[in-house]
Amino acid sequence: MKVVIVGGVAGGATAAARIRRLNEQAEIVVFERSGYISYANCGLPYYIGDVITDRSDLTLQTPESFFSRFHVNMKVRHEVTAIHPEKKEVTVKNLETGEEFEESYDKLILSPGAKPTQPRLPGVGLDKLFTLRTVEDTFCIKDYINANHPKSAVLAGGGFIGLELAENLRELGMDVTIVQRPKQLMNPFDADMASFIHNEMRKHGVKLALGHTVEGFEERDGGVDVLLKDEQPLHADMVILAIGVSPETTLAKDAGLELGIKGSIVVNDRMETSISDIYAVGDAVQVKHFVTGQDALISLAGPANKQGRIAADNICGGDSHYTGSQGSSVIKVFDMTAATTGVNETNARKAGLDVDTVILSPMSHAGYYPGGKVMTMKVVFEKATYRLLGAQIVGYEGVDKRIDVLATAIRAGMKATELKDLDLAYAPPYSSAKDPVNMAGFMVENIANGVLKQWHLEDADRLPRDGSVTLLDTRTVEEFAHGHIDGFFNIPVDELRERLGELDKRKPVYVICQSGLRSYIACRILAGNGFDCYNFSGGFRFYDAVTNDRCLIESATACGMDRA
Amino acid sequence: MKVVIVGGVAGGATAAARIRRLNEQAEIVVFERSGYISYANCGLPYYIGDVITDRSDLTLQTPESFFSRFHVNMKVRHEVTAIHPEKKEVTVKNLETGEEFEESYDKLILSPGAKPTQPRLPGVGLDKLFTLRTVEDTFCIKDYINANHPKSAVLAGGGFIGLELAENLRELGMDVTIVQRPKQLMNPFDADMASFIHNEMRKHGVKLALGHTVEGFEERDGGVDVLLKDEQPLHADMVILAIGVSPETTLAKDAGLELGIKGSIVVNDRMETSISDIYAVGDAVQVKHFVTGQDALISLAGPANKQGRIAADNICGGDSHYTGSQGSSVIKVFDMTAATTGVNETNARKAGLDVDTVILSPMSHAGYYPGGKVMTMKVVFEKATYRLLGAQIVGYEGVDKRIDVLATAIRAGMKATELKDLDLAYAPPYSSAKDPVNMAGFMVENIANGVLKQWHLEDADRLPRDGSVTLLDTRTVEEFAHGHIDGFFNIPVDELRERLGELDKRKPVYVICQSGLRSYIACRILAGNGFDCYNFSGGFRFYDAVTNDRCLIESATACGMDRA
Incomplete structure (x- = not known):
């Protein structure tokens, strides 16, 4: 043969x-x-x-x-x-x-x-434009950097290669801007989860020009102008096209x-x-x-x-079968790790699935053991069947572990409610007795049992401010003073039982706290006292990260981009 | 209510x-x-x-x-x-x-x-004997240490608490000896996998007195003599009983x-x-x-x-069910991590299961990305059905991740052969394109398909040295010279095809290399040329770690224990 x-x-x-x-x-x-x-x-x-x-x-x-x-x-x-x-x-x-x-x-x-996808744009053949796919491409870029010491780069495209290049060029001390038409990096993630990636990129000095259409490239002043539709061009010493493959x-x-x-x-x-x-x-x-x-x-x-x-x-005469891809992937984003498996909420809806999500902010390991970090986890499941469809996690330590556990659960056809039963290995340096994946399972089970009803980010602006519903923030007075959603009023969870008289039982209550835990407890107190109650999935921490990011994307100047 | x-x-x-x-x-x-x-x-x-x-x-x-x-x-x-x-x-x-x-x-x-289990032994009430279960116990030990600055401790018992205490007392600069009757620490692990834990403990200066029976305690010279059966006592400034609960x-x-x-x-x-x-x-x-x-x-x-x-x-009127424990656990052992889930080989056999195992030594992440470390993974499965029964891993980075993936697979009722299909998240800082768990699945599938036949540690001494079988080490000449099993002879895998004439096709061949990969390739070359061939699961790396440990356990003096 x-x-x-x-x-x-x-x-x-x-x-x-x-x-x-x-x-x-x-x-x-x-x-x-x-x-x-x-x-x-x-x-x-x-x-x-x-x-x-x-x-x-x-x-x-x-x-x-x-x-x-x-x-x-x-x-x-x-x-x-x-x-x-x-x-x-x-x-x-x-x-x-x-x-x-x-x-x-x-x-x-x-x-x-x-x-690498090569856009049909004027100037694509310029010699300061690069792509990265092969070892030769790599040496080509590295040799160019070593020889010419470029101080700035524009990366067209914010997927895996774009982000990894951005980080590595920043590590070399270069000024880096990522430009692309979509308003979010890393499309395997939902836009809300991508906000955490955006924030980390900005924190490390990467400029994000999202929602901008590149129309071509021109040599100028020893560098390259990246021409944008209806806007001033971006200028850099080199450009790398990382639009996709x-x-x-x-x-x-x-x-x-x-x-x-x-x-x-x-x-x-x-x-x-x-x-x-x-x-x-x-x-x-x-x-x-x-x-x-x-x-x-x-x-x-x-x-x-x-x-x-x-x-x-x-x-060779065997009979092996490929059982399909579920798109499990992970990326280092400076100090952060972002990972995903299965489908995200956006793609699940596009595929015609009726989905719900839970968003949580668990610690990577027991809070009392030094070094634990908060991660943000979003789990997507089918509404009617609770079939586990996908998950996204952004954070630091332990993100890759939880995504692989969830990837395995998806592959096994588990229901999201079954995540609560997973018998995972716990010791203080590695996890909590209730692992983040278990926690997600508890939340989904609470939804399944009617113990937890949720409201989501997209409801934040829609909720009426006319007094027909109660908008309640159950964090401490200090936390509330430091920042809150317009229209919400504050009763700390630990005072709620004593202050129930301030609330009108006939109105549904929409509750938020910092991470979603205290507001859940508040919801249970309210429900136990006859209120109709909804918990914000993700907490103010999540709301704040996403809305700040969106604000920065919409106001280009706030991104601090260099203009040619 | x-x-x-x-x-x-x-x-x-x-x-x-x-x-x-x-x-x-x-x-x-x-x-x-x-x-x-x-x-x-x-x-x-x-x-x-x-x-x-x-x-x-x-x-x-x-x-x-x-x-x-x-x-x-x-x-x-x-x-x-x-x-x-x-x-x-x-x-x-x-x-x-x-x-x-x-x-x-x-x-x-x-x-x-x-x-805490309190043995019925003379001297158990002495005030320099402690147990650790509650916050009060903890403060009691800590206060004693702060007040008396003990220089040495004997820990009776080598389970979770014993090992964690040993590490923490070493971090305080104390001389620490663990004594117990069983010849291995951490009985959720098989004896062979426990060897890696023993080696790490010794590397960090913990003395192991395994296979010794404690018969009582006596105060002497301001400290405590730990009396042993048929042997000289151990002496220390304090003793902690961590025999179990x-x-x-x-x-x-x-x-x-x-x-x-x-x-x-x-x-x-x-x-x-x-x-x-x-x-x-x-x-x-x-x-x-x-x-x-x-x-x-x-x-x-x-x-x-x-x-x-x-x-x-x-x-509260619900109908929730506990689906059983699978004993997933993890422990930090100085720089190392040791984790287990399901049943180990020993307990599976005790439970009457007919089991087989694979042992592998994969890298925690892609070898070309800095910082990757080798882990040792043992996967236990049922022979007839390939049902996944348990796994043990010792290593550094990424051990806790793989045990949780395997724990999830066990919970989902997966076969060990299905581990090859898991779609896990890969990027160079986190994993390899073939994740260690996938690799285990490939090996089990090879066994299922007859592509891989194995020999195990317990066969090493049993294999005849009378020329009736061929004992082959396929590492490089340098590796072989540095240490090998008696009776084996050396043909590096990359020379094997040219030197097939040196081997007798009528004799079964037992092959070993460093980690098990090159010997597997050698087995395939030999099988393709008409030989009956068996691969050593774990490699010389595994053999060497386990046999050195066993030797140290048997020769107490080699442990460097302080004698009273």
């Missing part, structure tokens, strides 16, 4: 190694267009920021090491330019010599990945393979394409979203590796 | 607060024998070690704060001395005044906890409640005892082990809190 693999990074390299482990006799040839195989895609921004200092650390394997261990022929700087399914051959171009040749296959795996599927299209969203390659759960003996894996393929069941494009390393292994199994 | 609760710590305090939240009118009285309520049981050792420096941090609530928030009457220094189910009363003794009185109840919750159930027994293991209180899954209107929660109750289904005693704060909430729900 001869297997040809197009692409020698995550999915392709995994498939090659796995095929060898399953079949000592197979002939395996991998064609990789770049000069590097099996490289640490996700580590590239950290090389630019000097967190990873050794170039060799970026490439987990070399063609030589891969050959000596796996007897796989890794041909770098070789581009597959055409697939001929009818004769089971590919056309390959040696990028060093320009030579072209045909290579036959019994089985073909496509793992071409994705390419698109599946690299010209090859697949030309070969007549069935394509899906954005030209991605359609595969079944055995990673087989529409043409027999051709498999595809990684960022170029369309997957089923595990939660919504809908077709999706999810460009992450974990799924790519799993898919490579599955394609290899099936090529 | 009037609810009386015996015990105001974890389960009792949780129940009181929950009942109030569900019922504003109920009368709730809590009797707590000690002077403190709702205290941070698990934080006490850290107060002794000056990690927690403020006494008030140890008590999450005071009777006053609890009353003002929950209108619960918290009576500290009040001991319930008898229950009279027939007239629904308890007899209470005010420990301050000596006064006794009767208190009626509609519903009674017992949350008496557990008491026993359910505090004299009350329940006298009241005629049905008792279980070690006199624990038998409850159903609604936390109801054998007598109506009496509930029990926490360390004093017998639970169902979630994995084995057997009756068990599991003294942990997480279950106690959950049970308190469930009892409260049911008392």
